[in-house]
Amino acid sequence: MQGLPIAIVGAGTAGLASAILLSRQGYNVRVLERVEQLQPVGAGILLQPSGLAVLQRLGLLAECTALGAPVSRLYGTSCQGRVILDTRYHHWQPGSFGLGIHRGVLMTALLQAAQRAGVRVETGVTVKRFEQGATHIRLWREDPSGDEQPVGDFAALILADGTRSTLRAQMQVRQWARPYPWGALWSMLPTPPGAESRDLRQWYRGCREMFGLMPTGSTHQARDTALTSLFWSLPLSEHDACREAGLEAWKARVRALAGEAAEPYLQQLHDPAQLTLAAYADVRMQRWHEGRVLAIGDCAHAMSPQLGQGANMALVDAAALADALGDAAEPQSLDWDARFAHYGDMRRDHLRYYRQASRLLTPLFQSNSNLLAVMRDIALLLARHNRFGRQHAVSTLVGARNGWLWSGAQRRELHVWTGERVAWEEVSRV
Numbered sequence: 001m002q003g004l005p006i007a008i009v010g011a012g013t014a015g016l017a018s019a020i021l022l023s024r025q026g027y028n029v030r031v032l033e034r035v036e037q038l039q040p041v042g043a044g045i046l047l048q049p050s051g052l053a054v055l056q057r058l059g060l061l062a063e064c065t066a067l068g069a070p071v072s073r074l075y076g077t078s079c080q081g082r083v084i085l086d087t088r089y090h091h092w093q094p095g096s097f098g099l100g101i102h103r104g105v106l107m108t109a110l111l112q113a114a115q116r117a118g119v120r121v122e123t124g125v126t127v128k129r130f131e132q133g134a135t136h137i138r139l140w141r142e143d144p145s146g147d148e149q150p151v152g153d154f155a156a157l158i159l160a161d162g163t164r165s166t167l168r169a170q171m172q173v174r175q176w177a178r179p180y181p182w183g184a185l186w187s188m189l190p191t192p193p194g195a196e197s198r199d200l201r202q203w204y205r206g207c208r209e210m211f212g213l214m215p216t217g218s219t220h221q222a223r224d225t226a227l228t229s230l231f232w233s234l235p236l237s238e239h240d241a242c243r244e245a246g247l248e249a250w251k252a253r254v255r256a257l258a259g260e261a262a263e264p265y266l267q268q269l270h271d272p273a274q275l276t277l278a279a280y281a282d283v284r285m286q287r288w289h290e291g292r293v294l295a296i297g298d299c300a301h302a303m304s305p306q307l308g309q310g311a312n313m314a315l316v317d318a319a320a321l322a323d324a325l326g327d328a329a330e331p332q333s334l335d336w337d338a339r340f341a342h343y344g345d346m347r348r349d350h351l352r353y354y355r356q357a358s359r360l361l362t363p364l365f366q367s368n369s370n371l372l373a374v375m376r377d378i379a380l381l382l383a384r385h386n387r388f389g390r391q392h393a394v395s396t397l398v399g400a401r402n403g404w405l406w407s408g409a410q411r412r413e414l415h416v417w418t419g420e421r422v423a424w425e426e427v428s429r430v
């Protein structure tokens, strides 16, 4: 379908997944990305069954599962060895799993699929502003001298430019972006022989300290090297002091918390530059669209990675957007405002629940409160030992809840997000 193209700003998970689906549905799509050269870099992420269902729809599940590492449970203990968290995927569906994956693997798979689908991915383009007219939307970019240059006219604009979007504020929509005071140091290291696991393992000292190890699989470049992602949670205000104290002082804290299990990983860390600091923010918008503009992914609803849902939400957004727009019609004749409002209706309950759950749970794992630590340990103990609690925890983990009390139709919802084209059972069999 020719006519004015749809512009997608940002070649991250949300932008590329949307571009692939919309291009396959006959839309003319241009992706505009500020980074000159898209490289397979980034942290390890945990994809949940909801995100895997969308990968199946994209035709990328086999490629991603071949390189990623299956995760069967989330298992966390206190520094005294007391079990705090034990959430098992098979309590949700027999055979289901999370997939630990290098972000670069996901991005490579998405980028190649976008190119195969005929999407025009233009890199080195920093979009600076947009202007909506009655029949189109006009975009401007920043050139190297800092001046503005027109990018062109588009039928609609999808903002997928991440948590720190500079374009979101140009929408006439009430919005809040609140940085979290806590972040994480992370690194990705070869898994030592004998340390292979299907657990995402965490150790806690109250809510103040957390160390985690997540199986992350391998990469397109080094298929035979299994990797593990290592995470250490810390208040951002303590990062400088932690760096000044030196790597050995930090290792001593990790050893005191996680003991021998951490040792083979700590031995591979020789330089503080091997640890990268990640900071996150909470983004909320009153609605996600205004006329011909729609915000998706982290730009629309960034949350802390405590629940491991950000990339999943970005994938589910893409599937919902493709369903809301349907097969390509003449772009000029589409009522974009109505289509984007329909998208908002499809995503509202799911995103509200995960935003609330993420805001509620994050301080239980990242704060200085002794009281919250005690409350968390009691609540998780009770939840582990009754069926309702286990179901609630695991249905939250897999990305399938639409509310605090109601989760009766998760299977149907998974089908809805993926356009009724993927049966849940197909995903859980992989």
Ligand SMILES: Cc1cc2nc3c(=O)[nH]c(=O)nc-3n(C[C@H](O)[C@H](O)[C@H](O)COP(=O)(O)OP(=O)(O)OC[C@H]3O[C@@H](n4cnc5c(N)ncnc54)[C@H](O)[C@@H]3O)c2cc1C
Pocket (backbone or CB within 6 Å): 009, 010, 011, 012, 013, 014, 015, 032, 033, 034, 035, 043, 044, 045, 046, 047, 125, 126, 127, 128, 160, 161, 162, 163, 165, 166, 167, 184, 186, 278, 279, 280, 296, 297, 298, 299, 305, 308, 309, 310, 311, 312, 313, 314
């Ligand atoms: C340490 C850490 C661990 C995480 N772990 C998990 C996990 O286990 N599971 C999970 O599901 N999620 C996890 N996440 C979250 C996940 O990474 C994000 O939610 C997801 O990547 C969001 O994708 P996105 O496409 O919305 O944004 P992004 O991936 O941020 O992509 C935005 C893109 O837009 C581009 N851009 C920005 N501004 C402009 C502009 N003006 N013009 C052109 N291009 C622009 C950027 O260069 C970027 O490529 C984690 C995040 C962190 C930080």
